[in-house]
Amino acid sequence: MSYALIIAEVRRGVFEERNLDSAGIAALLGKEAVMLIPDGAYEAGNIAETVVKVKVAEEVFLNPLNLKNILGQVFAARGNPDLIVFTHSSFGMESAAYTAGAFGFPVVTDVSGYDKEKGVFLKSYYSDKIFGEFKASGGPVVISVRSGSFKEFAVDKAAKAEEMEGAAPVETRTFVEYVEEEKADVDITKADFLLSVGRGIGSKEEIPAYEDLAGRLKAVLSGSRPVIDKMWLPKPRQVGTSGKTVRPKVYLAMGISGAFQHIAGMKDSECIIAVNKDTEAPIFQYAHFGIIADIHKVRDKLKEIVG
Amino acid sequence: MNILVFAKRVAATQEEELRIRDEGAAVDLSKVPFKINDWDNYSVEEAVRIVEKTGGTVTAISIGDAESDEVLRRAIAMGARDGFLVSSGEIFHDPGVRSRLIQNFIRKENIPFDVIFTGVQSEDDQFGCVGGILGACLGLPYSSMVIGIDAVEKDHMIIRRELEGGLQERVKIAVPCVLSIQSGINEPRYVSIMGIRKASKVERKVFQAADYAAPASAGIEVVRWTYPEKKGGATMLTGELDTVCGQLLGILKEKGVFQ
Ligand SMILES: Cc1cc2nc3c(=O)[nH]c(=O)nc-3n(C[C@H](O)[C@H](O)[C@H](O)COP(=O)(O)OP(=O)(O)OC[C@H]3O[C@@H](n4cnc5c(N)ncnc54)[C@H](O)[C@@H]3O)c2cc1C
Ligand SMILES: Nc1ncnc2c1ncn2[C@@H]1O[C@H](COP(=O)(O)O)[C@@H](O)[C@H]1O
Numbered sequence: 422m423s424y425a426l427i428i429a430e431v432r433r434g435v436f437e438e439r440n441l442d443s444a445g446i447a448a449l450l451g452k453e454a455v456m457l458i459p460d461g462a463y464e465a466g467n468i469a470e471t472v473v474k475v476k477v478a479e480e481v482f483l484n485p486l487n488l489k490n491i492l493g494q495v496f497a498a499r500g501n502p503d504l505i506v507f508t509h510s511s512f513g514m515e516s517a518a519y520t521a522g523a524f525g526f527p528v529v530t531d532v533s534g535y536d537k538e539k540g541v542f543l544k545s546y547y548s549d550k551i552f553g554e555f556k557a558s559g560g561p562v563v564i565s566v567r568s569g570s571f572k573e574f575a576v577d578k579a580a581k582a583e584e585m586e587g588a589a590p591v592e593t594r595t596f597v598e599y600v601e602e603e604k605a606d607v608d609i610t611k612a613d614f615l616l617s618v619g620r621g622i623g624s625k626e627e628i629p630a631y632e633d634l635a636g637r638l639k640a641v642l643s644g645s646r647p648v649i650d651k652m653w654l655p656k657p658r659q660v661g662t663s664g665k666t667v668r669p670k671v672y673l674a675m676g677i678s679g680a681f682q683h684i685a686g687m688k689d690s691e692c693i694i695a696v697n698k699d700t701e702a703p704i705f706q707y708a709h710f711g712i713i714a715d716i717h718k719v720r721d722k723l724k725e726i727v728g
Numbered sequence: 729m730n731i732l733v734f735a736k737r738v739a740a741t742q743e744e745e746l747r748i749r750d751e752g753a754a755v756d757l758s759k760v761p762f763k764i765n766d767w768d769n770y771s772v773e774e775a776v777r778i779v780e781k782t783g784g785t786v787t788a789i790s791i792g793d794a795e796s797d798e799v800l801r802r803a804i805a806m807g808a809r810d811g812f813l814v815s816s817g818e819i820f821h822d823p824g825v826r827s828r829l830i831q832n833f834i835r836k837e838n839i840p841f842d843v844i845f846t847g848v849q850s851e852d853d854q855f856g857c858v859g860g861i862l863g864a865c866l867g868l869p870y871s872s873m874v875i876g877i878d879a880v881e882k883d884h885m886i887i888r889r890e891l892e893g894g895l896q897e898r899v900k901i902a903v904p905c906v907l908s909i910q911s912g913i914n915e916p917r918y919v920s921i922m923g924i925r926k927a928s929k930v931e932r933k934v935f936q937a938a939d940y941a942a943p944a945s946a947g948i949e950v951v952r953w954t955y956p957e958k959k960g961g962a963t964m965l966t967g968e969l970d971t972v973c974g975q976l977l978g979i980l981k982e983k984g985v986f987q
Contacts, residue, residue, distance in 0.1 A: 432892070
């Protein structure tokens with residue numbers, strides 16, 4: 422029977438909101454949805470026709486090797502679905518690829534649109550500067566969906582509950598423990614005004630000048646992932662999916678292109694101002710105000726005016 | 729420990745204006761500079777560091793046209809012993825095709841390894857798939873988002889995976905395995921032009937991708953390239969730098985974050 426299999430993303434007892442996007446694309450494609458979820462008291466809502474609780478612990482379920490065995494059981498019992506949907510997250514990215522490889526299914530990740538007429542999935546290339554229309558053939562297609570792209574299509578469904586036993590956990594990859602982030606000197610999620618710098622600042626040597634500007638503007642300095650990766654700023658200052666989600670009154674982004682992992686962490690700011698020398702930088706699509714200029718010149722001019 | 733590390737040459741498009749050609753058939757990259765995929769740079773560095781501690785070798789492998797030799801030279805300059813180019817003029821957008829090509833290449837050429845590293849994702853296509861598909865095809869345990877390697881033993885490794893919001897998980901994974909390395913795991917060493925010149929003297933082997941192609945049964949193809957849909961967008965502040973900065977400060981005052 423034709424159905425969409427949704428693999429729920431859960432973490433430490435929480436049913437992630439992004440699962441709504443998975444439900445949304447299943448609805449958009451007009452598929453009956455079966456959602457797999459591990460054992461636990463998750464608030465999954467009524468977003469699938471059937472919710473199958475797999476009687477294994479969360480850490481077992483979130484392991485792509487175990488998931489492969491669980492999926493094998495599901496396919497044997499229900500037949501192959503048309504579509505297998507993951508969230509585009511640390512879990513979904515890992516497991517979508519592994520599932521596709523294990524079963525020889527086609528895969529498209531980071532799907533942010535679907536053209537019903539043409540039957541093609543829209544996928545970002547070159548950090549959102551170009552999109553590819555992808556057609557899949559030969560078997561159920563595995564996709565991971567970009568957070569925020571399809572939730573509006575999710576509808577209330579029956580959510581009939583079922584249970585299944587999970588295969589015995591593998592021993593070649595096992596969960597050991599969670600590791601929390603280091604303590605921060607400042608909490609960027611509490612700031613009203615963030616001055617956020619990206620790879621565009623060019624080098625570590627530029628940091629003090631931006632710190633100085635932040636000080637004069639009474640803003641808190643934060644950054645995009647590359648700035649933290651290069652250790653120009655400490656990890657707790659990172660904005661984005663693998664960093665912090667912030668909602669300041671003003672988010673001033675300098676030299677940040679606007680990759681979705683960054684946007685997801687700041688898009689709900691009250692006012693976003695972006696400075697970038699590239700007129701096509703995707704961040705201008707999310708900003709309220711934009712300036713096309715060299716960030717260093719803007720920085721120096723602001724300092725000059727503010728004194 | 730013998731580590732195979734995959735390195736892709738990608739277009740550096742962050743500051744470029746990209747144009748679509750031939751009514752959506754291709755993206756014009758003729759004027760765009762190319763470089764090693766950022767994630768692969770971290771991955772080569774991590775492999776070299778491990779081998780410096782435990783002994784063994786690092787072999788860098790790239791699939792691409794002749795120009796991809798550039799990333800192999802760079803990897804050798806960083807400490808890889810060998811560089812293999814699986815040569816093809818064709819771009820394989822489907823990560824499944826690339827993974828199966830790699831699988832066949834490793835098997836047919838009998839390339840020994842304990843661990844395979846890829847980057848978490850390619851900067852250009854952002855699939856994040858080649859490592860995971862390859863791991864499954866080879867029947868090996870896999871982990872992506874590897875942000876730390878805490879212990880390397882003969883039969884297993886203790887690694888840290890990066891999750892959302894700054895959280896990590898520690899995982900025990902059996903060797904041999906495939907790992908996809910996340911950016912920020914280390915501080916990649918500086919590679920000088922001199923270093924690359926010296927690396928050029930080390931022979932790189934070239935193989936023909938056509939010899940390892942797998943019969944395609946399931947897959948994906950890109951039918952058309954498009955520009956992103958415009959979402960309204962920002963109000964642009966224009967004029968002289970003085971004016972623009974004045975306007976910016978005006979907005980800050982209006983929002984009440986600056987007096
Ligand atoms: C699993 C995963 C998780 C991730 N998590 C995060 C996350 O939490 N946060 C995050 O930010 N990213 C995250 N990323 C990375 C993300 O995909 C992008 O790579 C990153 O956001 C790019 O950062 P950037 O915009 O600073 O750099 P780039 O994309 O390199 O952009 C630099 C920008 O600066 C501009 N510029 C350069 N010089 C100047 C100048 N002199 N004047 C003006 N403009 C200039 C350029 O035009 C360009 O637009 C994650 C990726 C993955 C795979
Ligand atoms: N053409 C290629 N040559 C070498 N390595 C590649 C190639 N394509 C993908 N990879 C590896 O697989 C990782 C993930 O790629 P992708 O699935 O395209 O996002 C990259 O970081 C590389 O390490």
